[in-house]
Amino acid sequence: MKGFKFNGIKAGIKKKDVMDFGIIFSEKPATAAALFTQNKVVAAPVILGRERIKAGVCQAVVVNSGNANCFTGKKGVKDAEQTAALTAHALHIAPELVMVASTGVIGAPLPMDRVEKAIPDLVDTMEPDRVDAFATAILTTDTTAKISTRECRVKGGRFTITGVAKGSGMIKPNMATMLSFVVTDLDISSILLQSCLKKACDRSFNRICVDGDTSTNDTVIALANGMSKAVLEDSDDSIEFQRCLDEVLLELSRMVVRDGEGATKLVKIQVEGAATPEDALKIAETVAQSNLVKTAVYGEDPNWGRIIAAAGRSGAAMEPDTVDLRFGDVFLVKDGTWQGTAAEVEAAKVMQDKEIEIVLDLKMGQGRDWYLFCDFSEEYVKINADYRS
Template identity: 50%
Template sequence: MVPLKCKGFRAGGVAAGIKKNGDLDLGLLVSDRPARVAAVFTKNRILAAPVKLNRERVKTGMARAVIANAGNANCANGSEGMAAAIAMTAAAAHALNVPDEQVLAASTGVIGAPFPNQKVAAAVPVLVGALDEDGILDLARAIMTTDTRPKAGVREAVVNGAPYRIVAVAKGAGMIRPDMATMLCFACTDADVALDDLQAALKRSVDLSFNRITIDGDTSTNDTVILMANGASDVKIDTIEAKASFQQQLDDLLMDLARQMVRDGEGVTKVVDLTVRGARSNDDAWRIADTISHSPLVKTAFFGQDANWGRIFAAAGRAGVELDPDRLDLYFDDVQMTKGGTGCGDEAEAKATAVLKQPEFSVTLDLNLGEGTAGMLTCDFSLDYVKINADYRS
């Protein structure tokens, strides 16, 4: 098993008293040398203070650290929120003896609550003292909110006989939908990657992973994915073959984390791989997949283990995309539910119901119109989802 660590990076997490339950709630990822940095942020027009700060700082293309807290989103706090984000990064920069502008910030938690500046400031020296090359899981735990378990992963590849790694942590369990699912993700690699290549690779991987999952259809104010590359392995990603391999490793790692997020979704009992194929274009397929995967009626049918394919058809039909109702073929795993737009009978229904009793399964809708295809990773809506979000602040 590949160790969950990366050359030249240290991480850690401590309990600063931000969360009411006393769990870890302040984390730090640090590169021992200046690192190139790429990032992707939420498309929500209401932005948390750390997102605003990071969008400016990543323009330099260099970073040394990311400090993150859970339990408070530091959003909708006006000028005081921005001052708090700057103060949090300044405290980390001072303790690490690095320039303020090379420290990024991230927050997650309740929106609109005053930020606990004093608690963070008091905890930063302890946090820096806790940094360790094996501290990735502590960082993952420190950014959890309604998550029930930490989410982390590692990939290792070889270029000209020399290995490099990519390590990442993520959090996210609710308020999840594309346009950057509601989540934080911090990734690091000890490979030497040019800045433009790093940003392009990250954007592609995010589009294939975090922008292809949904739990409840909400997009947060704090979504942030940061990738730092410090070159500590002395492996250069500078050939076509090396770039392709790096992209594949990053794609695989972020998709793994995205799947971990959906599996740990608030109240989730079913994880569903949805594929729409046979559309006139990939964009048409995407629009239909997006509509089906966000449909409350479809998601509650999944929870009830009800093979109600009519709800899937209805969602597809309102996606604003050309389709022929008399050509639709629908499958649950390998069980064909409809052929040419009509049901395949009671036997197929019984087999499909058995499929829906599994914790994970696939749904495939074939429009039989062209070569366009798109996928989404979605889930069910359960009673527990409502309970979790009804008392989130209490």
């Protein structure tokens, strides 16, 4: 990856002695694109980011974990602006070229004395190979860092895409995941980058659910500095870039769900034969968010009735007497008819796997879509009961 540096350090923002402050820096101003949460309650960095992304250019992103800087009023916005200004000063760039992101507890003011003290070290120790440190510094309840990289080629040359994400709980994105950052050394316009980012998010982050909660801080930012000298020359090149970006974000989204708070299984619900694509998505999303389905998956119980019931309340068109439902290759329902206890015994074996595919075929049309979700365990309750302690 040409022209990017990363870092992650301990700034003392979290109560525990762990890395909690990270930065991405481009050696030259990069074209930029971003998407933000659609929650009506938004964090101060989102307010600032929505304004700054309008220019379509960014050179640095600074991220803290442990404090969401959300519901902190005018002071929160000033703190986000000051974080950007202090970082810009240390980097010798304009403050408008710095974007900020935060994740953590809602309502507490950002400890600006610690942030200000940490910024010089954060900037002075940046390196091209410290993406792992950055990915670690932005975590909250995550158990592992999430990084995905692709080396790609277009007619104009070779380029690299690297994506980093954090997210484990409060995941039912309505734009992206809780936080995600994508960098590439490709030369691409901000308009095209924004379009590609939106499509990639719709095909990945907007198809995942851990617990049905949309964060106040959801942010995905993409930077492209063009330092590989690779340039998109035609529509085929754009298609190839989109494919590579899709792959990176889909891999990250799978990592997020697999690392869901207390999760033991990754599940894909595939809906086929719906009357419309919109109906297929409605059903997939409703099944993925059903706590009854999620707990059944955790218990390795092929309780197919919960899936049928969720589909039926989704608001999508459905004719129960025609549907097929299978876990892996095992049909539990065929043509609207339960296939018996022997089928459930076989389906229970499928549910012992760490990754499970459930397919619901409505046989009503050509609509199809999918969702990724995880199971719901006792550990999820414990993590969130103790989150602020």
